[in-house]
Amino acid sequence: MSVGTGVSLQCENILVAFGGLKAVAGVSRSFESGRIYGLIGPNGAGKTTLMNALSGHATLSAGKVVLNGRDITKLSVHARTRAGLGRSFQITKIFAGMTVLENLKLAAFAHLYRVQPFWMPAGRFADVRQGAEKVLEQIGLERLANAPAENLSHGDQRALEVGLALLSDPSVLLLDEPLAGVGHERLEQAIELIRRIVAGRTVLLIEHNMDVVMQISDEIVVMVQGQLLASGSPAEIKANPAVRAAYLGEDE
């Protein structure tokens, strides 16, 4: 590995066990600042569980998560978000019953205020509106600002899903299948969006579309049966016989 600008996320021997099943069986790995890591592996390899362990949704049986030099293993989900860790979900989790802009404003309020102001109408916060509109533009949903979020097309909902994670301006962004279910005609646009928003951040990306993940990522990390099997540049991974056997071979 060449020397990067520093490590932003570090996993130290992470173990997540559900009963006897070790979903993540001792993963140690550093992720360097500003790089995009594609996390691939067959179904059940533990990719999402590893992401859950990093974001605080899964409890670690052992190990440590270090974010920008700070041990965040014991922090709750919201505290990790405050510490600079953003995440989007595989299954879309947006706020139904609210407009797109209202969704983004909620994320802006959560980011800008530790104690939510209770003495003034929410509409009067210019900083929140500006923050939300900036992200609205980034994710290209300006024309849908006042549309109810649940009425959005699937592709637009995926974009909003990512947008919600962006408002905290995370230094490390975990994207769990941001392109899942996005149709062919929207794919180019969606990839373009991801490229734009990840700039300058450390990104861990789970994606099943091999062409896309090889195209976007600086480095590919392969996970099999809860453990890291290999990592390297997309070209190296494509050529790696162990990876082909464990994973790519299945599809071909």
Added chain:
Amino acid sequence: MSMLRLDQIFMAAVVAAMMVVPMMSASEESLNLISLILVWGLFAVGFDLIFGMAGMLSFGHAAMFGAGGYALALLAPQVGYVPALLAAALAGVVLAFLLSVFALRVSGLFFSLLTLALAQLAYILASTKLRAFTGGLDGIPGVPRPAMFGVDFYNNRNFFYFLMAVFVIGVAIMAVLRVSPFGSALKAVQANDVRAEQIGYNVQRLRQCAFMISGAYAGVSGALLASLMFYVSPQMLHWSTSGDVLIMTLLGGKGTLLGPVLGVAVFEVLKEELSQFTQHWYGILGIVFILCTIFLPNGIAGLFAKLGRIGKGASK
């Protein structure tokens, strides 16, 4: 969004009209009825912060309601009425905090059951274990009313104005809370708590704050009811009190500011009218409630929302 919606204006008009009735009519019955509606209305308005906004079904609000009543009954003779009323709010907050420490460890149905169990514990404490303070099942008679500005609040008409003042202040504060970022955050927690936590909201703290504020409303309204009746008893702490406020809120329309007040009004008026004819008024109320949940899922407020839409359509 910033514009007041038509249905909200309608509802406010109905509530305002209701408060004017006792001023126009000399009848003692309507005075007592509206006084009761204001007190229970305040309780329901506070209850909806937790139920309608945060989406948590508390079945233990009777505990805070009763605690407020007892706090006022015990403290007013010592420290004066208004400090005792504030103490009643504080009693509601403290008790809500204690309940939340246990009940917020779980969610959904388990939260409801835990709040119910803890409130029943408070009921048992008040009715037997703490008999020395609470008077046991006999309760405490002679709960005072305020004495200030040289006004005789033992006159029901004067006390009605006092209740109205507290009610209006309570509703105004709640109106601001609901549209504030705090209110939006509660809605976010209800809509998707996993996502709310992920974007950085401290979901548990938000729920706890809402529960405690709701507890303050319960405490104050419980104190006012004790004052109105000159009496406080463990019946206020009974689980059926928690059930009543829930039914009133659902009847009126959860998730709206004034819907719960209308629910209280319908509940109290029906109770008043029906109980003159039959002992089985509670059963008939139950049938009305069932019919309402079937045909008016959004309560009376839903009816107003429909009216509002028609009104808007006509003006175009």
